[in-house]
Amino acid sequence: MGARASIAALLAGLVLLAAGLQLAGYDAVTALGALWSGAFGSWYAFTSATLVRAIPLVLIGLGITLAFRGGVFNIGGEGQFYAGAMAATWVGLHMGAWPATLAIPATLAAAALAGTAWVVVPVLLKARFGVLEVISTLLLNFVAEALVSLTVQGPLQESRHIYPQSDPIAASARLPVLPGTRLHLGIVLALIGGWGCWLLFNRTLWGFRLRAVGAGPRAAAIGGRIDVQRMTASALLLSGLAAGVAGGVEVGGVSYALYSNLSPGYGFTAIAVALLARLDPLGVVAAGVLFGALEAGAGAMQREAGVPAVAVAVVEAVVIIVVLLADAYGRRALRVTVREAVER
Amino acid sequence: MTVPALELRGIRKHFGPVQALRGADFTLRPGEVHALLGENGAGKTTLVHVAFGLVRPDEGEIRVDGAAVSIPSPRAARRLGIGMVHQHFTSVPALTVAENVALAAGWAVSPAALHRRVLVLTERVGLALDPDASSDSLTVALKQRLEIVKALATDTRILLLDEPTAVLAPGEAEELLRVVRDFTVAGGSAVLITHKLDEALAAANTVTVLRQGAVVGTGPASTFDTSSLASAMIGPGEPMARGPHRVRPSSAGPALIRADSLEVARETGLGIAVRCASLSVQGGEIVGVAAVEGNGQRELLRAVAGRAHVLRGRLDVRGPVAFIPEDRTTEGLIPELTLTENVVLGPSGAMPWLRGGWVDWGAARAFTGRLLRDYGIVATGPDVATRTLSGGNQQKLVIARELARAPRVVVAEDPTRGLDIRATEEVHGRIRAVAASGAAVLLHSSDLDEVLALADRVLVLSRGALLETPAGVSRSAVGEMMVAGGR
Numbered sequence: 001m002g003a004r005a006s007i008a009a010l011l012a013g014l015v016l017l018a019a020g021l022q023l024a025g026y027d028a029v030t031a032l033g034a035l036w037s038g039a040f041g042s043w044y045a046f047t048s049a050t051l052v053r054a055i056p057l058v059l060i061g062l063g064i065t066l067a068f069r070g071g072v073f074n075i076g077g078e079g080q081f082y083a084g085a086m087a088a089t090w091v092g093l094h095m096g097a098w099p100a101t102l103a104i105p106a107t108l109a110a111a112a113l114a115g116t117a118w119v120v121v122p123v124l125l126k127a128r129f130g131v132l133e134v135i136s137t138l139l140l141n142f143v144a145e146a147l148v149s150l151t152v153q154g155p156l157q158e159s160r161h162i163y164p165q166s167d168p169i170a171a172s173a174r175l176p177v178l179p180g181t182r183l184h185l186g187i188v189l190a191l192i193g194g195w196g197c198w199l200l201f202n203r204t205l206w207g208f209r210l211r212a213v214g215a216g217p218r219a220a221a222i223g224g225r226i227d228v229q230r231m232t233a234s235a236l237l238l239s240g241l242a243a244g245v246a247g248g249v250e251v252g253g254v255s256y257a258l259y260s261n262l263s264p265g266y267g268f269t270a271i272a273v274a275l276l277a278r279l280d281p282l283g284v285v286a287a288g289v290l291f292g293a294l295e296a297g298a299g300a301m302q303r304e305a306g307v308p309a310v311a312v313a314v315v316e317a318v319v320i321i322v323v324l325l326a327d328a329y330g331r332r333a334l335r336v337t338v339r340e341a342v343e344r
Numbered sequence: 345m346t347v348p349a350l351e352l353r354g355i356r357k358h359f360g361p362v363q364a365l366r367g368a369d370f371t372l373r374p375g376e377v378h379a380l381l382g383e384n385g386a387g388k389t390t391l392v393h394v395a396f397g398l399v400r401p402d403e404g405e406i407r408v409d410g411a412a413v414s415i416p417s418p419r420a421a422r423r424l425g426i427g428m429v430h431q432h433f434t435s436v437p438a439l440t441v442a443e444n445v446a447l448a449a450g451w452a453v454s455p456a457a458l459h460r461r462v463l464v465l466t467e468r469v470g471l472a473l474d475p476d477a478s479s480d481s482l483t484v485a486l487k488q489r490l491e492i493v494k495a496l497a498t499d500t501r502i503l504l505l506d507e508p509t510a511v512l513a514p515g516e517a518e519e520l521l522r523v524v525r526d527f528t529v530a531g532g533s534a535v536l537i538t539h540k541l542d543e544a545l546a547a548a549n550t551v552t553v554l555r556q557g558a559v560v561g562t563g564p565a566s567t568f569d570t571s572s573l574a575s576a577m578i579g580p581g582e583p584m585a586r587g588p589h590r591v592r593p594s595s596a597g598p599a600l601i602r603a604d605s606l607e608v609a610r611e612t613g614l615g616i617a618v619r620c621a622s623l624s625v626q627g628g629e630i631v632g633v634a635a636v637e638g639n640g641q642r643e644l645l646r647a648v649a650g651r652a653h654v655l656r657g658r659l660d661v662r663g664p665v666a667f668i669p670e671d672r673t674t675e676g677l678i679p680e681l682t683l684t685e686n687v688v689l690g691p692s693g694a695m696p697w698l699r700g701g702w703v704d705w706g707a708a709r710a711f712t713g714r715l716l717r718d719y720g721i722v723a724t725g726p727d728v729a730t731r732t733l734s735g736g737n738q739q740k741l742v743i744a745r746e747l748a749r750a751p752r753v754v755v756a757e758d759p760t761r762g763l764d765i766r767a768t769e770e771v772h773g774r775i776r777a778v779a780a781s782g783a784a785v786l787l788h789s790s791d792l793d794e795v796l797a798l799a800d801r802v803l804v805l806s807r808g809a810l811l812e813t814p815a816g817v818s819r820s821a822v823g824e825m826m827v828a829g830g831r
Contacts, residue, residue, distance in 0.1 A: 204701050204703065206701060211681075215680050219677055219678045223675060224691070225650070225651075
């Protein structure tokens with residue numbers, strides 16, 4: 001039922017988009033055609049538009065999956081992405097003398113560390129005072145965005161002090177690119193991440209225990225003697241790490257510099273990706289590519305059919321709502337069966 | 345002959361492929377307490393749910409005071425004067441006692457008027473309750489009182505009680521049954537579902553036994569005794585498998601649990617639950633803790649099992665420890681996970697499916713399959729979701745998982761709660777067997793008779809103080825110590 005609901009959600013989103021476009025006076029066929037060709041129309045479009053946008057979505061989406069599976073809700077992917085991007089930029093600017101084999105790992109390690117550090121405050125607040133991580137991680141997004149805007153007009157501003165952005169990072173810190181395209185090494189990280197996450201959940205004791213904590217924290221603590229607080233803290237930190245890496249990969253593979261609005265809301269779209277994938281790591285990879293295609297196609301749609309790119313947000317919103325509804329409905333059906341079974 | 349207060353005729357109901365009721369007849373006469381008995385899954389709860397509008401029968405007729413009625417919802421049932429006390433608490437924890445009563449009765453009145461009404465109501469029913477207490481702060485016994493007060497709040501003439509005494513200590517259960525009798529003396533009629541045969545015989549005028557969805561016996565309580573009831577419930581050809589009564593080991597093994605001046609905090613974190621408790625349990629010994637709900641037994645057992653924080657004193661437990669928690673669905677198992685996953689969830693150690701930090705699910709599945717066979721757990725396979733198992737089979741899964749790890753110490757809380765006779769006997773057999781193999785067993789049950797039946801030695805916990813009892817102590821003496829405490 002899981003995959004069926006996800007596909008139905010996606011179709012419902014596309015149908016609603018088409019209907020909305022038609023009602024608003026656009027030519028829906030042209031617009032959707034442009035959406036398709038912008039995403040999958042050519043090898044270049046697929047690799048350089050769709051996959052490049054899918055990379056951060058998959059990486060952040062995997063982090064969100066880790067947290068959600070452990071029963072904690074990290075809504076701060078956007079902030080952790082920016083924390084990673086800032087750290088990667090700062091380190092990347094100082095890598096001129098280093099060979100790429102050292103510079104790239106150093107840059108990404110800094111991004112990972114920064115993304116993790118960005119969740120430390122929510123973790124501590126949750127452990128000490130029971131502050132909901134939904135609130136604290138969400139609010140830290142605004143702090144991160146403000147901090148980026150501050151640093152690109154201050155310590156990290158480019159050397160001529162004109163534009164609110166950083167200097168380009170050292171060439172040795174940039175990720176290698178597939179010749180003839182803009183697809184960078186980040187795709188390998190995203191694929192390894194998806195596979196690793198799948199292994200974690202399905203083959204390791206730690207990953208199983210994390211799932212157990214998410215599914216039944218009380219039974220995990222009493223029946224399984226698992227330190228629930230420690231598990232949820234680890235899940236949050238790991239999910240920050242993944243988003244931080246996404247930020248570092250974006251700087252190292254796409255923008256080569258830091259500026260405000262580096263992310264078109266990757267941290268939030270990744271939540272839709274994780275939900276559409278029903279928190280399945282391999283599904284996150286697939287859903288990430290799909291949403292990457294939507295984002296890529298949106299640009300083409302704007303150029304060729306004059307439809308504002310934000311119209312694609314309708315699809316994303318409908319997907320989330322339909323998946324959540326299918327979930328709630330599934331749970332209700334489940335409750336009924338369980339009740340009947342208990343009543344016997 | 346008087347008109348029956350409630351009459352169910354030829355009720356049939358199926359859930360999926362399972363026939364829960366196959367043409368059950370049930371007659372409740374005015375002014376009687378009618379005990380409804382049967383094993384787990386016999387259809388007792390389904391039958392009263394039909395009368396309360398929670399389950400729609402596939403076939404059959406319902407008559408209230410002689411008139412044919414249809415009861416599509418609990419609301420309709422209440423309009424007909426039918427009230428119900430459910431197997432599980434149904435109060436809203438965040439609300440006060442009075443607010444919960446108002447919610448159940450549908451009273452929309454000012455807080456002051458509500459306060460007065462609830463006071464009048466509790467006095468009429470004969471169960472004291474503070475209307476302003478928040479209901480999640482109530483003890484289990486008081487929560488059960490609230491359930492009864494709620495059921496009697498409106499003009500109730502027929503009261504359906506689904507295992508109301510399962511969670512109560514003997515004294516509390518008697519009080520509840522007294523209230524039920526007063527209610528029937530005043531003209532009401534009550535249906536009492538229970539697993540306790542003595543209780544049914546003592547409290548009820550009439551007894552009906554269900555087996556596999558059909559009535560297999562009904563008549564005045566005076567015409568039955570516990571053994572005839574038990575054989576009616578279980579059916580012919582299957583004598584009750586009483587576990588061999590173990591002789592207490594003469595050469596006692598080494599002390600595997602040793603506690604010295606133990607002090608444990610309350611689960612809520614406020615105050616002390618167990619003070620200055622000293623005990624020692626040897627290998628091969630079953631020690632039972634008798635206590636009325638909320639006297640610190642939960643905290644004592646959990647401290648020994650390593651699940652609660654010890655404030656002061658010395659505790660020496662030579663594990664590995666097996667722990668059977670009171671609530672299987674929230675503390676023992678995760679209903680959404682598969683049986684195999686729930687077996688893996690148990691305390692780790694050198695289990696055959698562990699390779700470093702990696703899990704070999706094939707090995708875990710095979711292990712679980714063996715457990716299902718060895719413990720007679722009815723399931724379609726190790727890969728089904730645990731929630732699809734019946735309560736008794738879930739409990740057996742917890743016990744199988746814990747005992748399969750060859751524990752030297754076993755701590756069990758209410759290990760047979762809500763189980764039928766057969767499942768209870770099986771669990772008792774397992775506990776006796778693990779003790780016979782040299783493990784130290786520390787156990788508590790809210791059913792005092794179970795503690796007395798299983799334990800070689802009984803300790804009484806009263807208001808956090810642990811008392812020894814002499815060998816061969818009588819049931820009434822233990823009951824007195826439970827209530828009175830240490831002088």
